[in-house]
Amino acid sequence: MKVLYKERGVASVIGTLFALLLAVTLLSLFMTQYVPTYMHSSEAQRDMNLLSQYSQIKTNIDLLISTGQLNYTIYSVLTLGASGIPFFGPSSPSSLRITSVSSGSPLLYINFTSQGIPVSILSGGMIDSYAYNAYYVQERIAYFDGFVIRENVNQNSSSIYVGTEFTIANVSGNYYITLTVYNIIGSNYYYVGTDSKNVGVSVLAIVKNTYSTGKNVYFNATGEFGNVILNWYYNQAYSFFSDPNVSLKNNSLMFSNVAQITLTDAYVYAQVST
Secondary structure: OHHHHHHHHHHHHHHHHHHHHHHHHHHHHHHHHHHHHHHHHHHHHHHHHHHHHHHHHHHHHHHHHHHOOOOOOEEEEEEOOEOOEOOOEOOEOEEEEEEOHHHOOOEEEEEEEEOOEEEEEEEEOEEEEEEOOOOOOOEEEEEEOOEEEEEEOOOOEEEEEEOOOEEEEEEOOEEEEEEEEEEEEOOOEEEEEOOEEEEEEEEEEEEEEEEEEEEEEEEEEEOOOHHHHHHHHHHHHHHHOOOOOEEEEOOEEEEEEEEEEEEEEEEEEEEEOO
């Protein structure tokens, strides 16, 4: 009887050890397989949601400009956090930043001469979010000068997700450019978190002018998105014509033989509701 008692005790200990080993194995599989897969998908989905939400901000601004609606605020929700797994995979945050044109960067300059007078048009200010991803690639989503831009921070590369308002026409070898430029004004803002924020935009002023040029028009961009924006204008020109008399060199884009340029200059007030 004493031998049986000892054998039963040993069997109980071994059973407990096997149960603990199984639990540790399952937990390890959960942490190394399920959590990374779930969080990778969650962060990727959050970034896609931000792209869609920034596109909605652009749509709201363009709608206000096209209808001439001034001093009317439209709000859009930005979802900053990617859903996590309690105790195992915390929600990954992202930032929200509003940079006024008065801050100095990024900027787009459009320079030309009209009737012998030098003209310089400025566009600047930005709304952007940096996604602090732990499992998916770190990304940055930005609205600048009518563009929605997606940046892969890991690869230091950017692409245009949605373009701006721009057309070019050829009439007997002379080019006619129509363009909208945007200036973000208001107080600078910065926040990092996992909750959602309501971003309001309103157009305070719209100034539209048509200039006779007959010469060259230069686009110059500063800041981290300068190259991708100028390349977009360059490729758009070639999408209209096989030889649009446009050249791109050293962050400067030159349109030749431009007879006329029509510019709509919009001043957009951006704010975050409290």
